[in-house]
Amino acid sequence: MMVVSHDTAAETRPTALGACGSGAVPQALARVKAFIEPRLEQALQLSGEAAPRLLEAMRYSLLAPGKRLRPALVLWAAGACSPTGAQRSSPEIWETAAGAAVAVEMIHAYSLVHDDLPAMDDDDLRRGRPTCHRAYDEATAILCGDALQALAFETLVGSLPAATAARGCRVLAQAAGAEALVGGQSDDLAAERGWLDPSSAPEGREAQIAWMERIHRRKTGALFRAALTLGGLAAGADDRLLAALDDYGRAFGLAFQISDDLLDTEGNEATTGKRVGKDAERGKLTYPTVLGPADSRRRAEALAAEAGAMLADLPSSADDLRHLASWIVTRDH
Amino acid sequence: MMVVSHDTAAETRPTALGACGSGAVPQALARVKAFIEPRLEQALQLSGEAAPRLLEAMRYSLLAPGKRLRPALVLWAAGACSPTGAQRSSPEIWETAAGAAVAVEMIHAYSLVHDDLPAMDDDDLRRGRPTCHRAYDEATAILCGDALQALAFETLVGSLPAATAARGCRVLAQAAGAEALVGGQSDDLAAERGWLDPSSAPEGREAQIAWMERIHRRKTGALFRAALTLGGLAAGADDRLLAALDDYGRAFGLAFQISDDLLDTEGNEATTGKRVGKDAERGKLTYPTVLGPADSRRRAEALAAEAGAMLADLPSSADDLRHLASWIVTRDH
Numbered sequence: 221m222m223v224v225s226h227d228t229a230a231e232t233r234p235t236a237l238g239a240c241g242s243g244a245v246p247q248a249l250a251r252v253k254a255f256i257e258p259r260l261e262q263a264l265q266l267s268g269e270a271a272p273r274l275l276e277a278m279r280y281s282l283l284a285p286g287k288r289l290r291p292a293l294v295l296w297a298a299g300a301c302s303p304t305g306a307q308r309s310s311p312e313i314w315e316t317a318a319g320a321a322v323a324v325e326m327i328h329a330y331s332l333v334h335d336d337l338p339a340m341d342d343d344d345l346r347r348g349r350p351t352c353h354r355a356y357d358e359a360t361a362i363l364c365g366d367a368l369q370a371l372a373f374e375t376l377v378g379s380l381p382a383a384t385a386a387r388g389c390r391v392l393a394q395a396a397g398a399e400a401l402v403g404g405q406s407d408d409l410a411a412e413r414g415w416l417d418p419s420s421a422p423e424g425r426e427a428q429i430a431w432m433e434r435i436h437r438r439k440t441g442a443l444f445r446a447a448l449t450l451g452g453l454a455a456g457a458d459d460r461l462l463a464a465l466d467d468y469g470r471a472f473g474l475a476f477q478i479s480d481d482l483l484d485t486e487g488n489e490a491t492t493g494k495r496v497g498k499d500a501e502r503g504k505l506t507y508p509t510v511l512g513p514a515d516s517r518r519r520a521e522a523l524a525a526e527a528g529a530m531l532a533d534l535p536s537s538a539d540d541l542r543h544l545a546s547w548i549v550t551r552d553h
Numbered sequence: 554m555m556v557v558s559h560d561t562a563a564e565t566r567p568t569a570l571g572a573c574g575s576g577a578v579p580q581a582l583a584r585v586k587a588f589i590e591p592r593l594e595q596a597l598q599l600s601g602e603a604a605p606r607l608l609e610a611m612r613y614s615l616l617a618p619g620k621r622l623r624p625a626l627v628l629w630a631a632g633a634c635s636p637t638g639a640q641r642s643s644p645e646i647w648e649t650a651a652g653a654a655v656a657v658e659m660i661h662a663y664s665l666v667h668d669d670l671p672a673m674d675d676d677d678l679r680r681g682r683p684t685c686h687r688a689y690d691e692a693t694a695i696l697c698g699d700a701l702q703a704l705a706f707e708t709l710v711g712s713l714p715a716a717t718a719a720r721g722c723r724v725l726a727q728a729a730g731a732e733a734l735v736g737g738q739s740d741d742l743a744a745e746r747g748w749l750d751p752s753s754a755p756e757g758r759e760a761q762i763a764w765m766e767r768i769h770r771r772k773t774g775a776l777f778r779a780a781l782t783l784g785g786l787a788a789g790a791d792d793r794l795l796a797a798l799d800d801y802g803r804a805f806g807l808a809f810q811i812s813d814d815l816l817d818t819e820g821n822e823a824t825t826g827k828r829v830g831k832d833a834e835r836g837k838l839t840y841p842t843v844l845g846p847a848d849s850r851r852r853a854e855a856l857a858a859e860a861g862a863m864l865a866d867l868p869s870s871a872d873d874l875r876h877l878a879s880w881i882v883t884r885d886h
Contacts, residue, residue, distance in 0.1 A: 269732035269771060271739035273748060334699060338692035358672035362695065363739050366667060367731035369699065373706045374726035377719045380660065385719035386710045393707035398611065399602035400698035404695050406604035415606060438602060 236494060245547035248540050252292040255314055256321055257283070263322050263375050269521045277356045277364040278371075280427060282329045285347055290328050290447045291321035292544070293469075297451025300459050300531070300538035317454035319379020324374040327396050330368035331443075334360050335405065340553030369396065376450070384453050391453070395446035404439030408461045411435075412504060428510045431458055433474065440480075448541075471527035472545050473496040480521040520549040578880035581825035581873050583627040588647055590616070590652055596655050596708050610689045613705075615662045618680055623661050623780045624654035625877070626802075630784025633864070633871035634794050649788035650713020653721060656705040657780045660729050664776075665846040667693050668738065702729065709783075717786050725784070728779035737772030744768075745837060762844045764809065773805030773813075781874075797863055804860035805878050811853040812882045814839040815846060853882040 248340050249326040264279050298317035314321075335360065336343040353361035362440060369395040376392055377385040411431070412418050422431035448465040457465070485508045507516040531538045593615050619817045631650035646652075669676040669684040670691060678689050686694035709725055710718040717799060727733060743749050744764070755764035781798040790798070840849040860878040864871045 267732055270737055271731065271736040271743065272750070272753075274731055274736060274739035294614055330699075334695055337692075337695060339695060359670075359742050360739065362667055362670060362672060363735050366663075366698070366702065366729075367735040368559070369702055370726045370735065372729035374723055374730060377722045377726070380719075382719040383715045386713075386715040389718070389722050390707055393703045393710070396699075397703035397707060398604065398607055399600055402696050402700040402703065403604040403607060406607035406693065409692050409696075410606055412602065418603070420605075443561055513766045552654075 240529070245543050248296075248543070249287060249289070249292055252295055252539075253288050254398040255295070255311075256288050256291040256318070256325065259318050259322050260325060260475040263326070263371065273356065274363055274367060277352055277360045278368055280355055281327060281333050281352050281364055282368060284329070284379075286329075286348060288325065290443060291326045293444060293541075294321035294324055294445035294451040295447040296481070296518050296538075296540040297457075298455040299451075300465070300541055301452045301455040301457035302532050302537060303456075305329075309446070313455065319375050319453050320450035320454050321447075323379075323392060324377035324443065326368045326372035326375065326452065327401070328394065330365040330372070331339055331405070333368070337361060340405075340409070343390045359512075372396075380454060388450050388453050391446050391449050400438045400442035403440055403444070404435050404437070407437060408435050419463055422505070425510060432505050432507065432510065436474060436477040437470075438478055441470065444473045444476070446470035464534060467530040468527045468541060469546070471523045471530060472541075472548065473528060475523035475545065476548050478507045478516050478523070479551065480510055482516055482520070483553070485513065486511075506515060519547075524549045557747065560615060570640075580619060580875050581629075581876070585619050585628055588628070588644075589621055589624040589651070589658070592651050592655050593658060596659075596704065598746050606689065606693055607696055607700060610685055610693045613688055614666050614697055615659060615701060618712040619658075619662075621658065623657045623776060625873075626780035627654035627657055627784040628789070629871075629877070630798050631788040631876055632784075633798070633867050634785045634788040634790035634868060636789075642697070646788065650707050650784050653783035653787050654780075656709035656712075656725060657706035657776065659701045659708065659845070660734070660776060663698040663705070664729075664734055665773040666701070667698040670694060673738075673742070673836070688796055693872055714788060721786050724779050724782050725766075729761070729773040730809050733771045733775035737768050737770070737775070741768050741772060743835075755838070758843060758871060761838055763842065765840065769807060769810040770803075773810055774803065776800035777806045777809070777830060790822070797867060800863040801874060801878070802857045803859045804863060805881065808853045808856035808860060808878065809866050809881050811840045811849050812884065814841055815849055815853070816884075816886070818846065834846075850882075857882045 234331045260282050261279075264275065264282060266275060294317050295314045299313050302313045332346065335341050336346060337353055342353050345351060349355070351361075352364055356364070373389060374390065376387055379385075379390050380388055396402065398406075411421070422428045445466055448469045449462055452462045452465050484506065507519070511519065524545040528542045556610070594612075597608065597612055597615060627650050628647045632646050635646045665679065665839055666685045668674050669679060671685055676684050678684060682688070684694075684696055705725065706722060710722050712718075729735065731739075744754070755761045778799055781802045782795055785795045785798050816841065838853070844852065855877045861875045864875055
């Protein structure tokens, strides 16, 4: 059993979540937004050496409206691992992880800018606003993503003590690289465009589920897990806490993806702020098309419960993460 | 005066370079190639999680023929700062800086892949081979660049002790970012495409020279300087040695750029492996068009001499860098 030495209240925390717990998530996310958005803005206060048009595009993309889910995972993981767990959202605890939270959001923002490009998903709108290459131009959007990626690493290593910075940099680079985020996106495009080696194209329901999980584990899951690890590292978590956060992240990431697929099928365009039915148009494999909506929902709920269970040995300071797992599969946007 | 404690032979080294010294550069670069290319290949031995098409494109781009000038700067800077200066190209000294040399080459390779894209410089050929997006496709080329950038940071921090790794990561990120490489490229495109604020468009010869220097300092110079700093850091150089390398890099970078512009005007396509006259076609400001070829050549030679002078207090182990500065302005490719 995992022992959390710094919080003896661990055994008295509630083990099941009521509607009240998960209902608190939007408010908790609003606190994250209020904390992180001025820091995103500050991280873009670059010198006069930055090209003006490029910097504008970086601001447009990084400061675009968003849930700030990845920064929330960083900050909440730091809170969950902090020795003063009771004050899990105190400015001091979050401050140690703020640079990591900004860095993860930069990687996320850059990946959206590049995914939206004409050569990739060719999207004109994101959350109701023109995508970066529509608001500026393609060249600027490519460079904007490139510069945000570099700035993520600069921000991360500048915000942590040297030993943690190097480890954190490796975690972020792996999550952003060919074996994770970019690799998942590449395989996803390959499937969509018929570039797959026929022997590796998934046939049959089980193979299709395995294929989707392999895509999503890399394309979205890896950055969630890196966010949690970076929050833990910033708070000085030991390997057992880091392992618990990672197990949580693995289940949470898949629950998130299934619920995202469900929103794409069943969601309301006004609520989600995205064009609905996009995946189906592109002939993409999604959980609802492979498993059906009801089974997909059951699977997402089971994964959310599994994610929560992974935190069983963490103190009440992990409640933000517990609530988030329940909320992610019931949200409508 | 700078004192180099570990090499008392410093005062006896030659202060001027003969043709013999600079003639040794192609051989010295060949030794760098033989050392670094197997390591570039090894750095791309990724797990099965990497997408196959993406990994192929990364290999195609990173292992493409090249001078390996940036790895040479890393390794030669490490040799120049190493306590056992006499054996400046011994495997042990180079080994400590090998990860940094690989990382810098990855950033360079990624920037070429993105610069060649249709939305950017729209080039079909690079060194006589199809560019990445022609050999594969645009989406893969975008992702290939993205993944090479992430892998550069992963490789760098994995190759250095934690304290140096964090500092090195910051150096590389700054050189690759909005205030350097990407910023220079963005301003260069802005000038070419008429996106500049009219008040910042350079008019008159002095303003045009200042503009070009500001572009090149960021677009090519910053990564040269980062390469030198990383080599120095890997070898444990103190701040005075690092400053000398940086001063060298500043003059070297500009000498390199002027000679590159001259090759684009006067060079031979068969020797340079590039299409000649490309800059003029695009109406780009170049040193030969602004200063004339003779003045450009004189300026490049003065900068090369200046670069060499910056190393005056370094021991003979810095000779590779000294020879390189002379060679760069006389090369024909």
